Amino acid sequence: MPSWKDQMPSLGTLGPLIALVLACGFFALQSEQFLTGANFSLILQQVMVVGLIAIGQTLIILTAGIDLSCGMVMALGGVVMTKMAHDHGLHPIVAISIGFAVTAGFGLINGLLVTRIKLPSFIVTLGTMNIAFALTQLYSQSQTITDLPAGMTLLGNTFAIGQTQVAYGTVVMLAMYALSWLWLRDTATGRHIYAVGNNPEATRLTGIATHKVLLLVYVLAGLCYGLAALLSVARTGVGDPNAGQTENLDAITAVVLGGTSLFGGRGMIIGSLIGALIVGVFRNGLTLMGVSSVYQILITGILVILAVATDQLSRKGGR
Template identity: 75%
Template structure:
């Protein structure tokens, strides 16, 4: 019995998957359209932006940090790439790289403030959230940017698969999850991320440059926010200065629901994908049932509290 228990994955790993299956089962009985391939494709399209942001958020939370600025940094990246394309006639690849460069810079600034000045990540990213919001509004003049090259819409286009239409952006998001999961699991730099989250002082004493690891994590998170900017533009066909105002909380929700501990050092990246899908499934299912969006937000909040409470209890039980 003990050997069987030892072979089973921890509940923190199985829990999100079980919750996703139960949610799908529930909504399949509530609406006949829920279990269609087209609807699942739609759910993936709806979560691809937040899901990509959540990759960067997971890396930061694994180091026992948090990034409140991720949503607004993503919005700034989308405005930069659409504005430089519209105003200066730059090609789509060059404009996209400009946007990703800006989001990476914000990630690097966050990392420098955390590692060099030793400011708490919560305070640092709360400050950069407001800075990114102000810069976004000023640079865009609070106007949506629509005159963009066709190349920036490519990832929003779809292809046929089993009777459903799948967006290319969805495939990119899933590919990013696979690559980063392997990086965290199979490489020394990836394992260093977990080590810093578990015990930064002990990690430093073993010779691992903890400040460099943290700086890399925040900069890499900025890259993912830039990729999310690209996906947001591709999905909507425009740069929206009012985007990103809830994506930070949605991304944190996905990470927490996916089983990553807010205390750092524990979690699986693929769990974050499951967490993002849980949120997407609930919102999609409740929409099909005709439930008000206010109740969708209420359910999401309850799920987050339950996930954090479970994490807290598991930590106490492991002591």
């Protein structure tokens, strides 16, 4: 019996947005600086790297997988592209392309191990996480790469909207969310990603090449990490071998907070943006309040457990 309930977005969809609005309201009351254009632009810049990683992570989690290597692969991509530009004097576009090839290559390896050898994504990416980290340190000799050509950091530049300076990178991130949202919602491949996460066997039996879908998802995620690496380089102005270490789990946190189910097949990519913003707003707001960063981590942990518990309970209620 169809009822109004079918037409309404579920709690899983609206919940994150409500949480974000409540958090913003709370911090606006606590700090006068919070509710300013400059502060929001800053929050967006602070979340743009995590936000982009979270796009790739969302794709993978939608297929009922998980990618623990995301931040480390991003760090490797960043080091590769900056060293190509700095050490070998390659044109930024070439250097960036090589970085993208490396991150996409890692995605391909993850995808092949998951689809061909049928290893759980958790184990595969636990392995590639360590491999990517070690390669990053070896290749960079744990040295930060500086003196980058201007072309490498273009996306860190800002433009003015009224009084507020907005970084190009944040626009790139928002555009990527819009694109991936439309792609997931309105194309056959996008719907197949949901179907694979929902019921892989049924999806395979309808004639969909589920392995190709999974492989595509892991490679696209790798490309997202490459773009995140570029944004990270643009934001910091250096190639940092220790980048990505907080982003690694923050990206998963953002996806989960955004209401995407870890069981696969359910969720909206826009939710991950909201999830990333929730983490960003909490960090920013608590900093403005002068709360120690340890408490920020504590609160993030509590939020994640709340989000996963909500997912689990709503699934039980749905049946």
